Amino acid sequence: MFLPPGFLDELRTRVSLSAVVGRKVTWDMRKSNMAKGDWWAPCPFHQEKSASFHVDDRKGFYYCFGCHAKGDALTFVKETENLPFIEAVAVLAAEAGMPMPERDPRAAEKADRRSDLARVMEEAVKWFRLQLKTAAAAEARAYLTRRRLSDAAQDRWEIGWAPDSRHALKDMLAAKGIAPDLMVDSGLVARADDGALYDRFRGRIIFPIRDARGRAISLGGRSLDPNARAKYLNGPETELFDKGRNLFNIGPAREAAGKGKPLVVAEGYMDVIALVEAGFTAAVAPLGTAVTEDQLRLMWRVSDEPVIALDGDAAGLRAGLRVVDLALPLLEAGKGLRFALLPGGMDPDDLIKAEGAPAMQKVLDEAQPMVRLLWQRETEGRVFDSPERKAALDKTLRAALKRIADPSIRAHYGEEIKQLRWDLFGTNRRPATQPRAPFGGQSGGPGFRKGRFVPPPAPPLATTRASLLAAGHMPEDTLREAVILAALIRFPALVPRFETSLERLDLSSEDHTRLRNLLLTHAQDSECRARIETDSPQALDRLLAHPHVRIAPPMLPRADEEFAAACVEVDLAALEANRAHRAELIEAEEDMDGLADEGTTFRLSRATAARQSAARGAPKEQKGEAVIAPNGVELDREELDRARRLHDQIDFTRGGRSRS
Structure with a gap:
């Protein structure tokens, strides 16, 4: 059977060598490094106890340092299962979900044609390179100099120039005996409606596009005319070139990634060139389209966690979000993406030229996992x-x-x-x-x-106990909030010390929220209290008029700043303990849907102990519906009763006896 060109390359791309070999060996996990695709095991081809058989999952090759067996996934299946080559291909194709090609007597002819097209492309690349040295390309050379591309860099990237002529390339190819149909099928020459042939690339800087094997398969052209309909132009899809299944610079990037370089995915040719020249040698870019599923799988073949470098503008963010949507269904264990958002509307080329490679490295180091970009899309603004x-x-x-x-x-x-x-x-x-x-x-x-x-725990609904406010009583948390706010209003210099805790307080009333925000706003102002009195006099009056606030320790005449700070710290800790306790009660109630375990009992007991400790002692005096702690603070009677009931239920579900 004749296999069409590219079939085996696609097969090797889709099949993981470590997965194929893993069916026959036991990996030495002490020696293997899964993150780098570096696997070691005793060799399946000869008897041994040590792990001398090495699989490089990124390059797709194995080698035994004992018996010197080597090859790829096809070789491994053929050798271990004693199969002919074509049957080994069939085994792997079935695993990869690829249908085997039918016998086609014209396949060989098609392969010869692809070889002819590749030869046409190489002739064009060489000719465009020569044109860049001519006087007609002076503007192009000046542009490349402004982009800080040295002559050596231009040679490395085989950058060329397409003269602004409709027939220059066509005439050159014809002079070399290349048939018109090959010119058109290569994508270098286009056919007009009247049948006339003309050069597709005119007045453009040329970037050769090569596949993973290093063959020139298409071209990209950058126009210097600001009025051009398209600044960048890629060749059309041909028998050689499928833009959705290739990446610019994929061959060298794969080699660099195999040596430990992070795979960086940029937007365009110049970004990739700038990254590689700055030392980020495993850089690639899609070819004029949004990232496709095939390109994503190709990236993961090269690296487990490519970094998508997004231009720091709205378009860059939108491109990243499209990649998120594409990647979600394809995620596998160990295969992910990270996203690096560049600052100030820059692209990698801009950033490297403005601030150098260290700035780009910093951006890559701060790349965020994909889940953060997903969250940002749904919540930002x-x-x-x-x-x-x-x-x-x-x-x-x-x-x-x-x-x-x-x-x-x-x-x-x-x-x-x-x-x-x-x-x-x-x-x-x-x-x-x-x-x-x-x-x-x-x-x-x-x-x-x-x-x-x-939903998250909601504040308790108002009940008849709200009348305690009129009688001079407050629920415990509300009272602690009031004392904290009053103390900080009296001693505003303490606000910076407790700023973080104050910001994240989930306050129980609009008055308290308003006063907290004013404190954070005016803490550095020498007239802090005066500003609060001006902005929210009624809320301040209600706070300071409460009898518990007036007699609170930090409000006494003899209290100084350090004493007030200690009181605030104690009350903040108590607030956190109380609210954590309520969260545990709600969670324990939900856990009662099933059988409670030791963990549920332990959490409840720890939370209750923390709350009682925060209240500085167990409740000892009851007054109506309120339970008064030794420090004079009202505790929530219903909440304490609920805790006791939950403990009883837990004892019951565990076979114990309920305290009725």
Whole structure:
């Protein structure tokens, strides 16, 4: 059977050598480095105990340092299963999901034609290179000099010049005996409606496009005319060139990535050239189109985690988001993407010329995982100030996660998004006692469970206990908030010390939120209290008029700044303990849907102990519906009763006896 050209290359691209070999060997995980595609095992071709058989997954070759066996995936299948070559191809093709080509007596003729087209392309590359040295190319040479491309760099990249003539290239090819149909089929010459032939590339700087084997398969041209219809022009798709299945500079980039260089994906030719010349030698670019699925798989063949370098403008971000949508269904364990957003509307070429290679390295080092770009797309510039808007976000994210086929990756994405949701909707950080679980997992807290959304803990609804406010009582958290705010208004110099904790406080009233924001705004102002009195006098009066606030330790005449700081620190810690305790109660209630375990009991007991410690002692005095702690602070009677009931239920589900 005659295999069409490119079939075996495609087969090797689709099949992982380590997966093929892994069916026959046991990997030495102490010696192997999966992240780099570097695998070691005892050789399957001769008896040995040491791991001398090496698989380079990126290059697609294996070698045994003992018996010197070597080859690729096809060779391995052929040798280990004692198959003829064509049957080994069939085995791997079935694994890769590629249909075997039918017997075609004209296939050999087609292969010869592809060879002829490749020869035409090489003749054109050489001729364009010569044209760059002529007087007619002075403007092109000046442009390349302005782009800081030395003569040596121009030679390395085989950059040329297409004269502004309709027939110069056609006449040269005809003089070499190349038939008109080959000129047209190569994409170098176009045919007009009247049948006349003309050069496709005119008045353009020429960049040869080579495949992974180093063959010239097409050209890219950059116009110097500002009025040109297209600044960049690629050759059309031909028997040699499929723009959606190739990448600019793929051959050298694959070699550099095999030596440990990160694969950087830029937007255009000049970006790739600038990156390579600056030392980022594993750089590639798509060929005039958005990244395709085939190109993405080709990138992952070269590197497990390519870095997509996005131009720092809206168009660059949109391009990155298209890649996210493309990649989500294709994600596999160990195969991901990172995104590096360049500053100030720059592209890699601009940044390297302006600030040098270290600046570009810094951008690459700060590249973000794909989940962060997905989150940014759904949240940036939007306001989530209503349950409906939050639910719309959850629906969009849930739909995105469903597109991930790998369940493990989907779970980890959900976990990361759940943390980001806590940061956005919660107290800006996850409570220390709240376990992280996949978005849509089975742990407590906000997320999606059994197809329904479980919202984050909401503040308790107002009840008859709200009348305690009129009687001079406040719920514990509200009172602590009031004392903290009053102390900081009295001693505004303390605000910078507690600024972070103050910013992430989820306050229980509009008055407290307004006063907190004014404190953060005017803390550095010598007239801080006067400004607060001017901006929100009623809220300040209500705060300072409360009897518990007036007698709070930091408000006493003898209290100084350091004493007030200690009081604020204690109250902030107590607030965190109280709110963590409530989160644990809600999670424990949800866990009662199944059988509670030792972990549930442990979390509840630890959270309760932390809260009691924060209250400086166990409750000892009851007054109506309120439970008063030794420090005079009201505790939530209903909450304490609920904790006792949960402990009883846990004892029951574990076979214990309920405390009735």
